Amino acid sequence: MLLRELFEDMPGILETTGDMATDIGQLITDSREKAEAGLFFCIPGARVDAHNVAPQAVENGCVALVVERLLDLPVPQVRVGSVRSAMAYMAAAFFGHPSRSLRMIGVCGTKGKTTTSFLLKSIMEAAGYKTGLIGTTGNMIGEKRIKSNLTTPDPVDLHRCLRQMADEGVEVVVMEVSAHAVDMHRLDSIIYEAACYTNLSQDHLDYFGTMENYFETKKRFFMEDAVLNAAINVDDETGGDIIKDIRIPFLTFGISADADVFARDIEISEDGVSFSIKLNNVEEMPVNMRLTGMFNVYNALAAASLAMIMGVKSSDIVAGLESVKNVPGRVEMLDTKTPYKVILDYSHSPDALENILSTVRTFTRNRLIVLFGCGGDRDQGKRPIMGEIAGRLADYSILTSDNPRTEDPIAILEAIEVGAKAVGGSYTVIENRREAIRYALQMGRDGDVIILAGKGHETYQDIMGVKKPFDEKVVVNELLAEMQA
DSSP: OGGGGGGTOOSSSEEEOOOTBOOOEOOOOOTTOOOEEEEEEEOOSSSOBBGGHHHHHHHHTTEEESSSSSSSSSSOEEEEHHHHHHHHHHHHHHHGGGGSEEEEEEEEESSSSHHHHHHHHHHHHHOOOOOEEEEEEEEETTTTOOOSSSSSOOHHHHHHHHHHHHHOOEEEEEEEEOOHHHHTTTTTTOOBBBEEEEESOOHHHHHHHHHHHHHHHHHHHHHHHSSSSSSEEETTHHHHHHHHHOOOOOEEEESSSOOOOEEEEEETTEEEEEEEEEEETEEEEEEESSSSSHHHHHHHHHHHHHHHTTTOOHHHHHHHHHHOOOTTTTTTOOOSSSSEEEEEEOOOOOHHHHHHHHHTTTTTTSOEEEEEEEOSSSSHHHHHHHHHHHHHSSSSEEEEOSSSSSHHHHHHHHHHHHHHHHHOEEEEOOOOHHHHHHHHHHHHOOOOEEESSTTTTTTTETTTEEEEEEEEHHHHHHHHHHHHO
16 A cells, blocks of 8 residues: 555645655564565653664564654655554554544443453344454453453554454444554544443552543543434433543433433342333333343443444344343352352452442351452552552452553552551461462352452463463362362
């Protein structure tokens, strides 16, 4: 593809130098990568400004550059206001604008994105659409899984994935939309037929600095002509802040507040949740889901609202919601064949931990035991908060490592411990996560529920920059086998 063809509909071009008819064969973001006719994006990052390594990219086969400042290099250059945004537009063009042939649906919010996406995928499939999914637990085409390391992939991987989906006959794509992706312009050039806003709670403050910045980034997704129709959770106080400024058609959903789509007659048990979804008091859909917890009622409402916007009929909405047995790492009951229950859950923020503990408490016959930690190189302020929540809501807490990354894991645990001590919680500290899980399983008794929180679907631990294999489902099975030997 010719260089000039990559930016025909792209805003933000300031100037060009060199031959714009240069043929481009690859899109490159790593200067160390060997390329054939590569186009290198000089992204100015927090740690490395890729403008400084552009000579290496040229040596490795890149024949053109996208820059924010012109460089003294003998290759064509396209100077833009934002390389990140330009990469999104140019990746879309390079792969033939696949999103234009797909019905794109976005799921935005702090909690519930993954479960809402799985529920909506199930609904769209019940309605007869071949559906793709892009999100935290990986990408899917139908039931085929494609691994991904980010909630929202970088633009090159994203449009490559969308191209594959379009080529394989996918009609609808359900996509988790992270605030990081919005802030880094990964989604520029994509138009979403519908998108929902689930909620806001503390997370990612290591990146955004303040809750206000975090929220405004999520809000921006609905304000900049990327979304054609929206579904907004009005029970979340920040939902109203979006509604007052939104300029596109929208549905509201909720439980306690007046909403267009709402749930009534809610009954929660360890086996699932039943309720009725009502649309403007006109239409009623009885639902019996196999996922449990009030938060899953909200996830179901979000998915149902989006499906209504997409024109899906009620019977398909109900069938889709009821057919989901579990979502990887989300309140996932492990088959341990023990007198106590073991639940795997991704809850790694204060609100998420409080939600899972409050939900599981309702069906715990004996002790509620939680095992968790906090990630290193991330928001440090949530550590004592999560310690306090566990100390208050669980009968016993086991504090252990999550993904310590480059931080001292003991220092992370000491910060969590501050919160547990403040409320007089019963707990122990076992830094080694495998040994911590062993301790939890050994102390399990009839009627207990053990929650392994924080890792969820992840199959690794990130320790000093090395991702070591650690799949908690496998670990639990191995430890139980050792204990029974």
